[in-house]
Amino acid sequence: MKKTNDTRVTRDRLQVFDAYARAAVAFRHVGDDIRAGGDPWADRGDDVAEAVRDLADFALAKPVLLLEAIAAVRYDEAALPIDYASRHAANTCVYSILIGAQLGLARRELAELGEVALFADVALAVLPEQYTQRATALPKAERRRIRASMLQAAQLLLADDPTRQEALQIVVAYEHHAPYRSKASSARSRRHPYARIVAVADVYDALRSRRPWRSSFLAAEAFSSIWAARDGKFDPAVVEALRLLHELEATDDHMLLDTEVREIVSF
Amino acid sequence: MQSLLAARRTGEVARAYRALGELLEDDARVTFTIAAGHVAFGGTTLFEHPAFGARSGTITVDRGVTEVELAHFARALAANDAEASAWALGRADIRLRWARRRTPAVDALRESLVRGAVGRRLRPQNLERLRVAPELRGAFRDDLDTYYTDASVIAHLSRVLVSALRRSPAHQSGSLRRVLPKLHKRLVAHGRVADADVLVRRVAHHRDAAESIVMVEQATSLLAELAQTRAPSDVTRVMWGPK
Numbered sequence: 001m002k003k004t005n006d007t008r009v010t011r012d013r014l015q016v017f018d019a020y021a022r023a024a025v026a027f028r029h030v031g032d033d034i035r036a037g038g039d040p041w042a043d044r045g046d047d048v049a050e051a052v053r054d055l056a057d058f059a060l061a062k063p064v065l066l067l068e069a070i071a072a073v074r075y076d077e078a079a080l081p082i083d084y085a086s087r088h089a090a091n092t093c094v095y096s097i098l099i100g101a102q103l104g105l106a107r108r109e110l111a112e113l114g115e116v117a118l119f120a121d122v123a124l125a126v127l128p129e130q131y132t133q134r135a136t137a138l139p140k141a142e143r144r145r146i147r148a149s150m151l152q153a154a155q156l157l158l159a160d161d162p163t164r165q166e167a168l169q170i171v172v173a174y175e176h177h178a179p180y181r182s183k184a185s186s187a188r189s190r191r192h193p194y195a196r197i198v199a200v201a202d203v204y205d206a207l208r209s210r211r212p213w214r215s216s217f218l219a220a221e222a223f224s225s226i227w228a229a230r231d232g233k234f235d236p237a238v239v240e241a242l243r244l245l246h247e248l249e250a251t252d253d254h255m256l257l258d259t260e261v262r263e264i265v266s267f
Numbered sequence: 268m269q270s271l272l273a274a275r276r277t278g279e280v281a282r283a284y285r286a287l288g289e290l291l292e293d294d295a296r297v298t299f300t301i302a303a304g305h306v307a308f309g310g311t312t313l314f315e316h317p318a319f320g321a322r323s324g325t326i327t328v329d330r331g332v333t334e335v336e337l338a339h340f341a342r343a344l345a346a347n348d349a350e351a352s353a354w355a356l357g358r359a360d361i362r363l364r365w366a367r368r369r370t371p372a373v374d375a376l377r378e379s380l381v382r383g384a385v386g387r388r389l390r391p392q393n394l395e396r397l398r399v400a401p402e403l404r405g406a407f408r409d410d411l412d413t414y415y416t417d418a419s420v421i422a423h424l425s426r427v428l429v430s431a432l433r434r435s436p437a438h439q440s441g442s443l444r445r446v447l448p449k450l451h452k453r454l455v456a457h458g459r460v461a462d463a464d465v466l467v468r469r470v471a472h473h474r475d476a477a478e479s480i481v482m483v484e485q486a487t488s489l490l491a492e493l494a495q496t497r498a499p500s501d502v503t504r505v506m507w508g509p510k
Contacts, residue, residue, distance in 0.1 A: 013384065014377070021376035028372070068384055075383030081375045104404050109411070154431050158442050161449050164417045167424040174427045192423060193411045237403035 016058050016065040017072070022051035023118055024082050024090035031085065031125025034156060052114035055094060059101045059110060066094050067248050077210055085124040088205055093118040095201035095245065096194075102241035103197075115165065116172040117198045123153040123173075172198050179233045196235040200226060200242055203234075208249070219249035418457035425450045425462070429469040 026048045033039065058065055070091055073080065080087060096117035100110050153173035159166045175195035182189055191199075207222035217225070223246035230239040414420055425447065432443045447470060454463040 014381070017377045017380040017384070018373070020380065021373045024376060025370065025372045069380060072380040072383035080379050081372070102399050103407050104399075105411070154427070155442060158428075158446060160446060162421075162424065162446070164420050167420045171420070171424055171427050174431060190423075190426075192414060193407060235407075237399065237407045240403055241399050 012062060013065055013068065015054065016069050019051045019054035020069045020090055020094065022047060023055065023093055024086045026051060027089040027118055027125065028082065028086040030122065034125065048115060048118065052093065052118065053111045056097055056107055056110035056114055059097045060107060063098055063101060064248070066098055067245065070094055074208065084209070085121070088124070088209060089118050089121060091205040092120060092198060092201045095205055096197050098245055099197050099201060099238055099241040102244055103237065112165065112168065113194050113197060116169045116194055117201060119157065119169055120173050120176050120198045120202060121153065122156055168194060171195065176202060180235045181232055196238050200234050200238045204242060219246050418454065418459045421450055421453050422459055422462035425454065425466045429466065
């Protein structure tokens with residue numbers, strides 16, 4: 001009996017890894033198509049929707065497996081056969097779905113959220129690699145260009161007569177970099193709730209990722225940065241939902257540290 | 268498909284349903300196979316529809332799903348929307364699993380993840396330790412419900428695009444200009460005239476910018492639609508805004 005259960009867990013993990021891989025690769029293909037001047041969405045919709053729906057299923061049934069997929073990505077990011085923009089997109093998608101599940105979103109809403117989160121930073125896919133892979137911090141002019149990417153993303157996603165899903169994608173791509181409260185009036189901005197989730201997921205993953213010019217933040221460091229900006233830059237309800245993920249990932253950090261210490265000692 | 272569903276739960280199909288009911292009482296999970304547009308169970312075709320196309324896969328049904336619910340699921344399939352059908356039932360224990368389109372890129376990434384995951388497990392018990400406070404969850408739900416309808420999403424999109432237009436260089440704003448009048452029409456069609464008014468007013472606000480002139484002209488023509496239901500003075504005010 002025990003053997004059966006173990007087999008099921010292994011199979012579930014493989015399915016989660018497979019869904020993660022399909023989402024990341026779909027993002028990369030969209031970027032390739034945009035660069036080549038083709039229609040990025042032709043024959044791609046089903047792949048994306050199925051991958052994200054699988055992730056949403058697991059977020060409700062076995063959320064830990066999704067975090068294990070991200071932990072596996074973090075293990076050796078440089079060795080992964082996928083670029084930074086694609087794995088950041090997939091990670092943002094996974095974190096968004098997990099946060100949405102904590103906030104009580106229904107299954108269909110989680111799938112909708114996952115799709116818009118995956119393409120929230122689609123402009124990154126078409127930025128030259130000099131912007132995402134340079135070894136030093138970006139100079140001011142290049143930072144400005146990346147900041148303008150939210151506008152570029154909205155334009156890349158723009159369809160002539162957008163459907164509901166396309167409309168949501170544009171809204172979230174455009175809004176997820178805007179603050180929760182306006183600096184001038186301190187009033188709540190009218191950002192779409194999905195954009196508020198993606199904003200937190202996006203920043204959290206960016207901090208947790210190793211970049212050529214800095215090492216990755218530990219889960220506790222990344223979370224405390226976001227916690228400090230709750231109710232200003234970020235929606236406090238969403239930050240509250242992130243607490244659970246942060247706790248789990250903090251545990252993983254300790255496990256990783258233990259592993260490294262063990263390896264050093266045994267060497 | 269229609270014939271199988273409306274029907275004709277006679278002969279083979281009815282037998283298959285009965286057999287399914289018996290199995291569901293005994294086993295925790297029953298799997299149907301899908302091949303070339305057919306859903307088969309025990310060698311008997313239950314449903315067939317072009318929605319399945321040439322894809323293959325499985326439908327997994329856990330114990331507790333009744334025959335009526337399965338028929339409901341089948342009707343959703345008949346609506347030619349396989350994706351929606353999976354949601355239509357609204358149950359967590361029915362899952363559609365298509366055979367995945369395998370690509371070397373997906374396989375390579377998945378194998379890398381497997382290597383990275385070896386020997387590392389998170390502790391599931393931590394999941395129970397924290398939950399988002401009900402009042403925060405309720406407030407978030409209220410906000411999300413504001414966007415429940417398609418019309419409210421389109422209204423929000425129109426606000427976003429007008430904001431994008433302000434930041435967009437002249438040579439990039441063509442696509443935005445093209446889309447906004449269509450959104451305006453859809454808002455009017457949805458009965459969201461107030462949102463349509465806001466859209467026109469915001470666009471008109473930028474009438475002095477050279478790149479927005481074409482857009483204002485388009486908005487002007489759209490106002491003819493509004494003028495059917497509003498007094499001309501109102502339309503003028505909406506178009507050009509208060510002094």
